Amino acid sequence: MGEFIEAEVYTQLARIGKALASPVRLRLLDLLEKGESDVEGLVTASGVGLKNTSAQLQQLRGANLVTTRREGNRVFYRLAGPEVSRLLGSLQSCAEIRLADLRLAIGNLLGNASELKPVTADELRAHIDDPRILIIDVRPSADYARGHVPGAISLPAAELRQKMDSIPRDVEVIAYCQGPYCVLSPDLVRLLRSHEIPARPLEGGITRWQREGGALQTEEGPSEERP
Template identity: 40%
Template sequence: MADHGAKAALYDALAESAKALANGRRAELVDVLAQGERSVEDLAAEIDQTVANTSQHLQRLLRSGLVESRREGTRIYYSLSSPVVGDLWRTMRRAAQEHVAGLEQLAADYLGDRSKLRTMTRDDLRARLRAGDVVVLDVRPETEFAAGHIRGAVSIPITDLKSRLGDIPDGADVVAYCRGPYCVYADEAVRVLTRKGVAAARLEDGFPEWVEARLPVSGG
């Protein structure tokens, strides 16, 4: 019979990745890093934490092997250690969607009323891109667009959208996307465009899911 202590140690090690993600701020960090490499300072701003607190969370993820780091001058940059980490996060998220009570209400409290927002599936968007009859807006920050984006997409960060409405062709059918199903940028873009009379929809999820489905990408 195998030694039970050895078995316990094995299962403790197998649970290490889940333990590292068992914190909302670290989950946020993984969600942002699924878009591409970012500096500690950028990550701190994204999750609304101090650089010191963010560094502590990143060190925990680093010890678990979920992220890796590199130094460039005085700055330290982090990235996911492999695509499997992004898969793990998305699986955890899907499990929560299926089994965590009250999650829909929490999402609604954060995202607002989505009932009037048009959506488009990945398959439909791919077909529209092939037909060339849609404008795809990546409304994430420019650094994330540069790290990788849907092939054919145009970068207009949500912070610049109102000042760049003139960049969108008259009569265009627009699809906006951002980081994933709980990212507010695409929702806000659709609301802004709709108020201006532009036919707009949001991609049903986001760029990581597009990559996961092995659909065409550019950059990075």
């Protein structure tokens, strides 16, 4: 009897592992870190077809990793809770340590990020009110409005490139984009440095900031920190 119950425990745990065992589903979960979205929005962001996206979302919903709400004929998906985000963070951190092929793929995507001396969430939190730091959110303005690091200014990538000469040289720029595999902030930090502007990226972007308990600010004011 005891062995049967133990087997059932592991069977239930395996439901989560099975749900995560898909590159498409992992990509959809990463996209939902930004906030809720309908299927069409996820199709556009992921480049995955509508039928496949819908099927993968149902798999995630079956494992209670995402939840939904309905607005008329539209169904919106979101992460089921902050613990899902933390699980993704733990999975990514473990995989980056254990899988050399993943480290190679990340290097091919982001370049040598360590040379940029990324700022950790804890470091930024400790110096967030320092007037010698300028925090720049390089994501689209709609993402900034949804929630950003307190005190950050919105300067989307294309706009930043146009306004390079107006950025002060007597501060250190901390630039961030969405998540740990977003190429925008590392590329823009390199560009800023080429113009002799001290700059570093925020390690893991706003996703890791939230995963580690960082609060977000919206146009209505600050939001609560994640537990």
